[in-house]
Amino acid sequence: MNPLALIGHTFLEFLAATGRLGHFTSRSISHCFRRPFYWSQIGRQFVDIGYFSLPVVGLTALFTGMVLALQSYSGFSRFDAESAIPTVVVLSITRELGPVMAGLMVAGRIGAAIAAELGTMRVTEQIDALTTLSTNPQKYLIAPRLIASTLVMPLLVLIADIIGVFGGFLVCVYRLKFNAANYISQSWQYLEFRDVTSGLWKAAVFGFIIALMGCFNGFNSKGGAQGVGAATTNAVVTASILILVSNYLLTGIFFSGK
Amino acid sequence: MTETAHPDHQPKIELTGVHKSFGEKKILRGVNLSIGKSESVVVIGGSGTGKSVLLKCILGILHPESGNIKIDGKDVVGVRGRAKDKHLRKFGMLFQGSALFDSLPVWQNVAFRPLQAQGMKKKEARDLAIATLGSVGLSPAVGDLYPAELSGGMQKRVALARAIAAKPEIIFFDEPTTGLDPIMSDVINELIVKCVRELGATTLTITHDMASARKIADRIAMLHEGHIIWQGPKRDIDHSGNPYVDQFIHGRAEGPIRMQVRKV
Numbered sequence: 001m002n003p004l005a006l007i008g009h010t011f012l013e014f015l016a017a018t019g020r021l022g023h024f025t026s027r028s029i030s031h032c033f034r035r036p037f038y039w040s041q042i043g044r045q046f047v048d049i050g051y052f053s054l055p056v057v058g059l060t061a062l063f064t065g066m067v068l069a070l071q072s073y074s075g076f077s078r079f080d081a082e083s084a085i086p087t088v089v090v091l092s093i094t095r096e097l098g099p100v101m102a103g104l105m106v107a108g109r110i111g112a113a114i115a116a117e118l119g120t121m122r123v124t125e126q127i128d129a130l131t132t133l134s135t136n137p138q139k140y141l142i143a144p145r146l147i148a149s150t151l152v153m154p155l156l157v158l159i160a161d162i163i164g165v166f167g168g169f170l171v172c173v174y175r176l177k178f179n180a181a182n183y184i185s186q187s188w189q190y191l192e193f194r195d196v197t198s199g200l201w202k203a204a205v206f207g208f209i210i211a212l213m214g215c216f217n218g219f220n221s222k223g224g225a226q227g228v229g230a231a232t233t234n235a236v237v238t239a240s241i242l243i244l245v246s247n248y249l250l251t252g253i254f255f256s257g258k
Numbered sequence: 259m260t261e262t263a264h265p266d267h268q269p270k271i272e273l274t275g276v277h278k279s280f281g282e283k284k285i286l287r288g289v290n291l292s293i294g295k296s297e298s299v300v301v302i303g304g305s306g307t308g309k310s311v312l313l314k315c316i317l318g319i320l321h322p323e324s325g326n327i328k329i330d331g332k333d334v335v336g337v338r339g340r341a342k343d344k345h346l347r348k349f350g351m352l353f354q355g356s357a358l359f360d361s362l363p364v365w366q367n368v369a370f371r372p373l374q375a376q377g378m379k380k381k382e383a384r385d386l387a388i389a390t391l392g393s394v395g396l397s398p399a400v401g402d403l404y405p406a407e408l409s410g411g412m413q414k415r416v417a418l419a420r421a422i423a424a425k426p427e428i429i430f431f432d433e434p435t436t437g438l439d440p441i442m443s444d445v446i447n448e449l450i451v452k453c454v455r456e457l458g459a460t461t462l463t464i465t466h467d468m469a470s471a472r473k474i475a476d477r478i479a480m481l482h483e484g485h486i487i488w489q490g491p492k493r494d495i496d497h498s499g500n501p502y503v504d505q506f507i508h509g510r511a512e513g514p515i516r517m518q519v520r521k522v
């Protein structure tokens with residue numbers, strides 16, 4: 001094919017996909033705020049997305065905090081700035097690494113699971129069956145996942161923050177022989193409320209992105225097992241990229257002053 | 259071609275000139291079909307001729323590009339909101355692959371509509387589910403299993419129970435016997451006939467199983483290349499005088515219907 005035509009075709013395809021996603025997003029959000037609400041579905045998603053992600057997110061946060069302390073030490077000890085390590089750890093974790101690492105891990109776990117589940121429901125006609133049973137599939141399947149994921153991610157990230165900071169603490173105190181009481185007081189010293197809240201806002205946005213990409217790809221998948229596989233991959237890849245991009249944009253918004 | 263079954267009554271379902279395509283692919287090219295109240299019509303036709311698409315157009319899951327679909331005399335193409343709810347409440351549908359919700363136990367599948375869409379109490383919904391399971395020959399213990407734990411034949415029966423649980427006026431059966439052994443097929447056919455008789459429902463069944471068609475149908479219609487090419491009472495099927503129908507009911511590879519095996 002003519003390369004120019006190919007570029008043009010790809011660009012148009014991209015615009016069309018963006019339009020479809022926009023339409024899907026606005027409809028899905030409006031379903032989140034209109035009755036009926038499927039409370040048991042929402043509760044179930046809270047457990048699936050939040051509770052069962054705890055081990056993965058906790059481990060990720062722990063090791064991220066630990067390696068952060070180790071790396072900072074090897075860098076900062078070159079110019080006797082070890083005392084800055086607690087601050088570096090706590091700020092990096094709460095502002096960036098907590099939400100981003102948790103977001104990426106949950107995107108892999110939940111984005112994929114949502115896409116595979118909805119994709120399978122699509123190809124086995126379960127979504128059509130919902131319609132024939134007088135139940136709006138967007139309301140029953142998508143709204144609960146969006147609501148639960150958006151609300152539960154900040155909680156997960158708060159826990160990840162605590163575990164991550166604790167990981168840094170472990171390395172510094174037990175391996176690098178810092179004084180424990182000093183480490184804790186230094187951690188608090190420069191920490192501001194909004195360092196934590198900005199991370200939690202990010203987490204909510206990431207949670208929304210993860211569920212949205214899982215739902216969009218799964219709900220619109222077609223063509224049997226292969227289609228479901230493609231939907232799953234797309235859900236994880238697009239969610240991860242959107243998390244990284246929106247993370248940059250949100251950081252710009254939150255900390256534009258300094 | 260557009261003979262009406264009961265000219266003096268209003269048909270329950272009436273399709274005129276229904277067209278549906280996916281991209282370049284024209285699936286339905288002007289389907290005309292009318293089904294009287296409490297009548298049982300069977301649509302036969304080869305795989306991929308758009309039989310399932312036809313059902314989905316009537317249900318409003320797919321939107322035809324042109325043509326009219328009337329239920330009880332009311333046009334239903336593109337209905338939304340309340341009107342769509344009301345429209346769907348008339349229907350029960352048995353899907354080709356059963357389409358049971360595998361995250362829910364059997365009884366919640368059967369009582370899905372009363373439970374989720376009509377706000378029935380759990381206790382009451384469960385009793386309804388157990389009773390409906392009984393009417394398709396399944397014991398109450400099945401109610402607590404999950405769909406994945408059932409055999410294909412049992413899944414079909416659960417799906418049948420789900421389709422009839424809310425006592426719909428119209429029931430669609432999409433290939434109810436495909437993939438089942440001949441004995442289980444006959445069990446399903448018997449159940450369909452029995453349930454339909456008890457409910458007095460209007461039914462549209464899709465199949466390519468002639469034994470099933472002969473058992474269930476009052477009237478048979480054949481869909482080929484997007485048109486209803488023949489329809490008539492069940493007793494006429496063996497001397498339809500239509501070469502397409504003859505080839506289909508005798509399952510011959512030679513005839514006017516050419517399977518496109520060379521393409522692709």
Ligand SMILES: Nc1ncnc2c1ncn2[C@@H]1O[C@H](COP(=O)(O)OP(=O)(O)O)[C@@H](O)[C@H]1O
Nearest residue numbers: 222280285303304305306307308309310311312
């Ligand atoms: N949602 C859809 N999108 C695109 N093509 C479809 C869709 N549904 C059905 N088709 C196509 O329409 C044709 C008829 O499908 P179907 O009605 O399922 O056949 P059957 O008569 O075996 O039930 C098939 O070629 C199928 O690929």
Ligand SMILES: [Mg+2]
Nearest residue numbers: 309310354432
């Ligand atoms: Mg079909």
